[in-house]
Amino acid sequence: MKNIMKATVAAVAFAAASSAASAADLKACFVYIGPVGDFGWTYQHDQGRLDVVEKFGDRVETAYLENVPEGPDSERAIERFARDGCNIIFTTSFGYMNPTLKVAKKYPDVMFEHATGYKTADNVATYNSKFHEGRYIIGQVAGKMSKTGTAGYIGSFPIPEVVSGINAFLLGAQSINPDFKVKVVWVNTWFDPGKEADAAKALIDQGADIITQHTDSTAPLQVAQERGVHGFGQASDQIAFAKDAQYTAIIDDWGPYYIERVQAALDGTWESAQTWHGLKEGHVAMAPYTNLPDDVIAMAKETEAKIVGGWEPFTGPLTKQDGTEAAADGVRLDDGAILGMNWYVKGVDDKLPQ
């Protein structure tokens, strides 16, 4: 018993000493929805965190919590960081929006950054990327490469970000093959390799020879590799998991944004803002094009350059699934319409869950 007491005292002393010993100017903390080893969404956020570590060295201390479920636990996780002396906290999933705002209200001196949400406050900024730009490019590649004219799309949740991705993909494919079809399976999770793999198999069995996904694991691409069809990496370059199957990948590069915001926090110039950047600013990037003929690669690169030059994939004429017009010829959808998209374009072989 005495020894346990001693150990406790020693541990208390050690804990006190270790927290006093950190000499960083700023503490940046990250709350992740999945495991850092998902090699997708969360992995890329953690790469961004590591970029911060590399750039600022000892000046900035970082910490993260992984696998934090959206729901009652997330508020506790965020508040824990606010209490642990984090100066800036990045919450990297849509479902953390209201918990982030609640905690931010209680800790006005802490800066909060919420990924993919739409609510801000004086100390809450939001950030997201124009993933749909990459989706348009991979759609074009699919349109060129698919023999069946059908792609399988594994969706996580029917939220605007995912819906606009499906639409952009199909618009890209239809720009090559007007009869192109996309079949959608909703798995209702961001990360569940088993479910994602099952969905990929089901889609291939239904005639899809291109698999793409808006979920976080490498499973769909691995299934594509096994079954001899092709697909695209999501969030991260996943070529290592499917060297014959991956055509390219849409890479989320959070590093530049994290470095910029941490720098602003260090300089005292941090302000709440809504950031939504894409290929042009380097927040979205395309992985090297592989397993493709040269003309398709040239086409993809051309589209990439066009988007970097300011062209928007959601430019009319756009027709909704029900036949009504979404945008007239040459009219470009505004940011709000893309960020709140809840309709399919014509040709999606699915009914949007409403």
Next chain:
Amino acid sequence: MRIELVKRTEHSRLMAVLSPVIAVFLTLIAAAILFQLSGKDPLLGLFTFFIEPLTDTWSLQELIVKATPLVLIACGLAVCYLSNNWNIGAEGQFVFGALCGSFIPIVFPDFETVLTLPLMLLLGALGGAAWGLIPAILKTRFNTNEILTSLMLVYVASLILDYLVRGPWRDPDGYNFPESRLFTDAATLPVIGDGRMSIAAPIAVVVVIVLTIVLAKTLKGFEIRVMGESPRAGSFAGFSKKRLTLFAFALAGGLAGLAGTMEVSGSLGQLLPTISPGYGFTAIIVAFLGRLNPAAILIAGLVLALSYIGGEGVQASMGVSDKIAAVIQGLLLFFVLACDTFILYRPRIVPGRSATGSEI
């Protein structure tokens, strides 16, 4: 030489007391080894995991917030399990109760009176009870297996929630994101203290006390235990097995529904596609960890909550992987169950060569 487990003629009172202590001690040793192996200071790890959450008021409150739904659900489940009704679907009863409890603040957000909250809690409990009664009625009428039906209804409840949050109950100002409108103040449980703890916590304690008295001192409590241990003897005493099944499921469902409504109204303030990180399933562990005794369930709920909060603590401040935290949690449960074996059995060392399998 080999070791055998021999059934004791009477259960060991000494082991009943010592078992949790030994289990916690073994968990501490195993956790220290895990921290050491992952290159972290084992003492600091143990301190952060098991003691630090108990040292400040914020984490104590969070501990109680986390434990409250677990304890409420586990209390109801204990009644089911004591009476030999295998309700595995508390998660669904939790979700369906939360749905019913959220009806008023979502459909009639302007109904803001002192009656709003009591009505919500009542609807939540009734909804949970109704959901719990489905497998009970199927069992009593058609002799279906309640383990399967109650479990399958979990998915049905989750999908109904999913449908409502994405469809009719979606926040009209929410950019089509799948979540309901935020509840007004009149529909939010009053907070106690400076954190997230609400009056849900004292309600759970009241439930524990009432249930302890009912089980120990009343005829109903006697009925529950007799029918669980020996339904034939119970039927001679005039107890109805069918009625008890309905009662146990309604009670467990009601408590789970109440917990769901209080979680939504107290901690979340809106309906989301996922409102439970598996409370209904974790509560099964809590119920057995507490040996189906309400007072012990209260402690078991707090211990399990501590393992979550502490697990988060070592992740956040020491960079320990969340897998290590989950392993420690699993080890705690493993050691408790293993040590409990010695209440009913005693180890016997048998000298000589190992058994060939032919002995009795």
